[in-house]
Amino acid sequence: MKALPSPKKLLKFLKWFCKPEYHPDIEGDLLELYERKREKHGEEKARWALLKEIILLMRPGIIRSLKNSQTLNHNGMYQNYLKVACRNLFRQKRYTVINIGGLAIGIACFVAIFLYVTHELSYDRHFDNIDRIYRVYTHEKSGEEYLGSAYYATIPLPLAEAMMTEFPEITHLTSMEEHDVLLGNERHHYLENGLWVDTRFFDVFSFRFLQGNPSTALSHPESIVLTRSLASKLFGNDDPIGKNLTRQIRQDIKVFTVSGIIEDPPANTTFRFSFLAPLQSHIYYRNSWDTSNAHTFLVLSKGATAEAIASKMPDLLKKYQKESLWTNYHQEAYLLQPFREYHLENQVNNDIGLKGNPRLVSTFSVIAVLVLLLACINYMNLAIARSMNRAREVGLRKAIGAVRRQLIWQFLGESILLSFVALLVAFLLLAIFLPVFAGLIERPIEVDLFENRLLLPGLGLLVLTVGLLSGSYPAFFISGLRPVQVLKGKLTNISMGRRFQRILITGQYAVSIVMIICSLVIYAQFHFMQQREIGYDREHIITMRLHDFPSLEKYRVMKSTWSNNPNIIQVTASGHLPTNITSNSVINYEEGNTDNPLVIYRTNITDDFLAVYGIELVAGKDVSPASADAKNTLLLNEKACQALGWQPDEAIGKHIKHRGTVIGVVKDFHMLPLKHGIEPLMLRMSDQAWLEYISVKISPEDIPGTLSLLESTIKQYSNFPFEYSFLDDEFDRRYKADLTMGKTVGFFTILSILIASIGLFGLVVLALDQRTREIGIRKVMGASTLSLVSTLSQDFLRLVIFGFLAAIPIAWYLTDWWLNDYAYSIDISWWMFALPAFAVFTLAFLTISSQSIKAAMSNPVECLRQE
Amino acid sequence: MKKYRIGEFEEIVLLTVGILHGNAYGVTIKDEIENRLSREVSVGALQITLRRLEKKGFLSSTHGESSQSRGGRPKLYFTITAYGKKAIEYTRQTRNELWDSLPQLILKLE
Numbered sequence: 011m012k013a014l015p016s017p018k019k020l021l022k023f024l025k026w027f028c029k030p031e032y033h034p035d036i037e038g039d040l041l042e043l044y045e046r047k048r049e050k051h052g053e054e055k056a057r058w059a060l061l062k063e064i065i066l067l068m069r070p071g072i073i074r075s076l077k078n079s080q081t082l083n084h085n086g087m088y089q090n091y092l093k094v095a096c097r098n099l100f101r102q103k104r105y106t107v108i109n110i111g112g113l114a115i116g117i118a119c120f121v122a123i124f125l126y127v128t129h130e131l132s133y134d135r136h137f138d139n140i141d142r143i144y145r146v147y148t149h150e151k152s153g154e155e156y157l158g159s160a161y162y163a164t165i166p167l168p169l170a171e172a173m174m175t176e177f178p179e180i181t182h183l184t185s186m187e188e189h190d191v192l193l194g195n196e197r198h199h200y201l202e203n204g205l206w207v208d209t210r211f212f213d214v215f216s217f218r219f220l221q222g223n224p225s226t227a228l229s230h231p232e233s234i235v236l237t238r239s240l241a242s243k244l245f246g247n248d249d250p251i252g253k254n255l256t257r258q259i260r261q262d263i264k265v266f267t268v269s270g271i272i273e274d275p276p277a278n279t280t281f282r283f284s285f286l287a288p289l290q291s292h293i294y295y296r297n298s299w300d301t302s303n304a305h306t307f308l309v310l311s312k313g314a315t316a317e318a319i320a321s322k323m324p325d326l327l328k329k330y331q332k333e334s335l336w337t338n339y340h341q342e343a344y345l346l347q348p349f350r351e352y353h354l355e356n357q358v359n360n361d362i363g364l365k366g367n368p369r370l371v372s373t374f375s376v377i378a379v380l381v382l383l384l385a386c387i388n389y390m391n392l393a394i395a396r397s398m399n400r401a402r403e404v405g406l407r408k409a410i411g412a413v414r415r416q417l418i419w420q421f422l423g424e425s426i427l428l429s430f431v432a433l434l435v436a437f438l439l440l441a442i443f444l445p446v447f448a449g450l451i452e453r454p455i456e457v458d459l460f461e462n463r464l465l466l467p468g469l470g471l472l473v474l475t476v477g478l479l480s481g482s483y484p485a486f487f488i489s490g491l492r493p494v495q496v497l498k499g500k501l502t503n504i505s506m507g508r509r510f511q512r513i514l515i516t517g518q519y520a521v522s523i524v525m526i527i528c529s530l531v532i533y534a535q536f537h538f539m540q541q542r543e544i545g546y547d548r549e550h551i552i553t554m555r556l557h558d559f560p561s562l563e564k565y566r567v568m569k570s571t572w573s574n575n576p577n578i579i580q581v582t583a584s585g586h587l588p589t590n591i592t593s594n595s596v597i598n599y600e601e602g603n604t605d606n607p608l609v610i611y612r613t614n615i616t617d618d619f620l621a622v623y624g625i626e627l628v629a630g631k632d633v634s635p636a637s638a639d640a641k642n643t644l645l646l647n648e649k650a651c652q653a654l655g656w657q658p659d660e661a662i663g664k665h666i667k668h669r670g671t672v673i674g675v676v677k678d679f680h681m682l683p684l685k686h687g688i689e690p691l692m693l694r695m696s697d698q699a700w701l702e703y704i705s706v707k708i709s710p711e712d713i714p715g716t717l718s719l720l721e722s723t724i725k726q727y728s729n730f731p732f733e734y735s736f737l738d739d740e741f742d743r744r745y746k747a748d749l750t751m752g753k754t755v756g757f758f759t760i761l762s763i764l765i766a767s768i769g770l771f772g773l774v775v776l777a778l779d780q781r782t783r784e785i786g787i788r789k790v791m792g793a794s795t796l797s798l799v800s801t802l803s804q805d806f807l808r809l810v811i812f813g814f815l816a817a818i819p820i821a822w823y824l825t826d827w828w829l830n831d832y833a834y835s836i837d838i839s840w841w842m843f844a845l846p847a848f849a850v851f852t853l854a855f856l857t858i859s860s861q862s863i864k865a866a867m868s869n870p871v872e873c874l875r876q877e
Numbered sequence: 878m879k880k881y882r883i884g885e886f887e888e889i890v891l892l893t894v895g896i897l898h899g900n901a902y903g904v905t906i907k908d909e910i911e912n913r914l915s916r917e918v919s920v921g922a923l924q925i926t927l928r929r930l931e932k933k934g935f936l937s938s939t940h941g942e943s944s945q946s947r948g949g950r951p952k953l954y955f956t957i958t959a960y961g962k963k964a965i966e967y968t969r970q971t972r973n974e975l976w977d978s979l980p981q982l983i984l985k986l987e
Binding site for chain 2: 043
């Protein structure tokens, strides 16, 4: 055992913590006891006893207090600074709360958005070679658009192979598709999303293998690689390698053998998958120049450029050009895009993975900076205003010998300290506010202050700057005041600070008003899209997705089992829901010798499609299974007729090559989200395949009963999980991005108004404080309350009006840019500007008048008697 | 009642200081209590009680001589003030009153 420290050391420790006035005699007592004990029981025991006594002496009454250390330094002065600072804060509680709270809200917002933006920007950066990975995409030069874009993500598979063999700059290349399937063993079945990749996938994208070998894992066509979480879901603790799995796509069931386990991809991976399977075993696998279905990614060697590859593509095409329907019809340019830009890019059709929303990211970034700016301005404004009351203190300090340098440091230190307090409050706010925000934008965002190496130092720097800036005015200006003048009460005019403050307030209001107008327009647009007559019914329709695409016969059997239920009114099956018909193809109507190719959106339907959705027929008749030639009957919409140059009546009986005969024309309905316009549409009476959805018009009674009936029937025919939704929910989901945007912008707008209002409030209170005597004198001279209020308010309201004038052009430009994206948008009208202006003006007026009325009503004797 | 609020240990310390009459400083008080009441008293507990009693005005203290065995540190002698005397007398009196009003029966039952 280690020897105890000597009594000297122990007593030194006592001296350190004991109150100096108690120390000598206590030490004396202890020494006396120690000596006695040593004589009786020996050194060892005596030391233990001493230690015990000293430990028991560590109690509040005996431990010295911190402030009574009398040493020769400036601690006393610093203590006084701190004390005065605290007194100031407590004396003006309102300001302290407003000041710190405003800045804290701003910082909290900024950090939340910053975390979101960095999360979005961090996608896919974890792959090795991320700077050299590119993806191939195409541009349809004819300008023919699909969903508003002429860019497509896929190329024919042989073209990818040709690129690999012809271009030495490409070191690795892989092609893939994405599809969800039903995976299962004897115990469980799950609907899982997977990537169907070729064997070189792991050369391009680095994933960590827990079991298996990346170079051989997918070489067998019946092999499959699982992520760790899927493997444990399916097999529990058993070793999954070599185990069999069935996978079902539609009606097609195959057995796969697990050949590898990889670590789950990080949350910020754009690709979403839980397994990887060989591309050639994909149900739509086609190694043909005629179809374009390969998503191709490649790695370039160092020094090679994407432009060089793209410029060599036309020659490559010429060399490999065969008799190909695809390349004959499409005039495509093949382009390369850095993979690091992949996540935040949404111009290209058919991309796979969870894409980010670049509009949201950029809008949020702007908002973050604005809100932070507002909060900082506000903070500075209030800090400056508040410091004006402290001229007297400066005078006094100077009179008793303070040097200017000391005063500068006093004010700077105080304001920096306060801004750091705000930072702490911001973190508290963030803990409450972040889950709400994460829910709004549906991203898993957490406050991990240490994960992001830039965040903490960045915030520290920011807060330091805000503190320095807001402290610099009092520090450098007020510290320069002449003590005699100040103490005599002859305060020099501090108008310079005022003018600066006014500019800041005007700017603040301009920003707030812009934000209000923007969120109002976004909401109006959203409301407009919700309310617009879309051409089909949304109420009381249940839609069920059938992953196994039942045959027409099976569907008819299911339909007949429901036919005698009174709550099921009508039933239909179709390839798409009318909310989102995204398939298109090219039809060719030949009349005489002229070719009329037309890109047309299409889907398969069955009878009662029009009845369930309440879509109106303009000409001809509905499809029906009873008619003899039911197989090749078509419906067109008005737009398609128009595109083909027909009146609705003329279209009836026309025959379209490879497709069938037109028997009816339906009224135009919005078969795509309102961002896009109405396109030509062809509805084809189904013969067998491509029926992914069953839609049921139900009566509002006993919906749970109806649902369970539907479920039990579907379950009889399908292994897949029962998946249903109500059409109105489905419809709303199409506008979720807009709604999210509206909600978040609205949320930050409220914050910005709040910040601007408390800023104004603080300023008004201060200004009135400084003008109490003026008000008193005015009253004595006979000013009425009303005239006083208007005199006092005018000043501030003018600032708000200036802010509004500055906001108009900015808001106009921004909303115009936003609405341009929609095929159907509201018009910007005067009330969208007038309403926010009125609201802000009223709010400002209330803020100002609440204080100025109080000041004007006060008894003039009170304020004039002072001093 | 309100005037003298004295805890049990405080009362013991006050009385001991009285008993030691003139020779009451840290070590002797501690010894006296430990001997008479056979209970362990730590320097910390004793010191803080002494200071508290002094602050309340029941005790006063004077610095005594310093001796070699105490590392040259002075002794701090305590004496009871008049106010202190009143306090213990008051406590004794209230105790007696309480004892007197206790029915005999209860004592016998023990």
